[in-house]
Amino acid sequence: MRDKRMTADEAVAELADGMTVGIGGWGSRRKPMALVRALLRSPLRDLTVVSYGGPDVGLLCAAGKVRKVVYGFVTLDSIPYDPLFRRARESGQVDVLELDEGMFQCGLTAAGHRLPFLPIRAGLGSDVLRLHPGLRTVRSPYDDEELVAMPALRLDAAFVHLHRADAHGNAQYLDPDPYFDDLFCLAAERRYVSCERIVPTAELTEAGPVQSLLLNRMMVDGVVEAPAGAHFTSCVPDYPRDEAFQRHYAEAGADPDAFRSFADRFLSGAEADYQAAVRSWREAGEAA
């Protein structure tokens, strides 16, 4: 079986300008932040980001990587709004496709099943259809019921973060919610999973029930070992959301000068530099 281990920078180097990139997790939960940080330091641009959005979206927008965002929401969960996404939207910097959360899942499922669309009731009557006239309805051939024809959300690449994986791309979540990480992988041409630890295959079923093996190796092209790779979003049971650091991010993000300092301090180097900068921030008691 193939060894698919690679670094986050190697994964990102396989992408090209203008691609559509799906990012797993949900809000500020189990986001593939080490892969996002690799995107931030890459020369990539004009990306379309497809995400149940959290700080991934705000950071990529602020770094000028994004042409368009496809989302149902962008939130930090314990803090309602991401300040960087707010600034990107309020300055008209990015195009958007704003969808109902169920429509979003429906579009990923359609892409994964290689269908042009799937029908769904969500969206009818709302401004989602008014704001995005490219979204069409379809009539049931059985009873004439008119429904939204949610188009496939096809992805060039998917980035997801799970707890454990083997070197071949079998990957496991250990928190109670798989979110939609499997659908992101099925919808994408190239699939990259980062994980807290790469383990021998046999250890996966020792760590949790077989149902926790969300991704199998058919669904994965690259495996990146990234301890604390979801930081500062939550990755329970390995670690909870770093609320103090998230507050620091949100406060810095609300002010352009403060955010420049934040980016200089935390985002200007490699992943190891980020993790070291967070440690020294915490040890200096700045979390208080």
Next chain:
Amino acid sequence: MSSPTRADVCVAACADLFAGAGEILASPMGLIPTLGARLARLTIEPDLLLSDGAAYLVADTPAVGARPSTVEGWLPYRKVFDVVAHGRRHVVMGANQIDRYGNQNISCIGDHAKPTRQLLGVRGAPGNTVNHPTSYWVPRHSPRVFVETVDVVSGVGYDRARAAPESARRFHAVHRVVTNLAVLDFAGPDHAMRLASVHPGVTVDEVLAQTGFPLVLGSSFVAETRSPTNEELRLLREVLDPRGLREKEVAR
């Protein structure tokens, strides 16, 4: 027992949203609706299903903020979407804006292409409102929230459902709006918003002044929102919210 606070009245009004709901998923957003759903399960609707706000259905009904002791089911987001489409759910959402027909906005303020204020996004509001009963909780009843026209229709109201394909109406039911001042329903002409009751100590004129469009008044007499029973007050004070968090969300 000392007299109920405004927050107690709001919680009881939220509990009443679930009257007759039976064995469905109650999805309250925010503290007051959460207390309302739990109070309903401990009193009038023992069969309600409640989640922990993450991926578990919980069998016990603990205080807000306390860890539930018994998990009775698994409900990750993908299964929540199944419940939404299946329809056995009553959601209580917030609203940055709401209009007389119950259209709700949680997306952004201003032009969607370049908003003056970005909010959450439409989230699940479009799907919720066309699939199962929906109510709203507004902690600060004001003309900024109760507007003539919302900027982005996230949750679908009655006029928009009427203008949409018939499928939008099959399961559409905007039930009530509970605020810090009053309870509103959609029993007016063409399902226009009607002032159903004012909370004890609130005048009709006060509600009208804080609403940015004309409310329907059923008759010259507007009812007073019921006060919680002594048993409800005991459950709130001793079981569900002994720390009194509800008082911080609703001004006395």
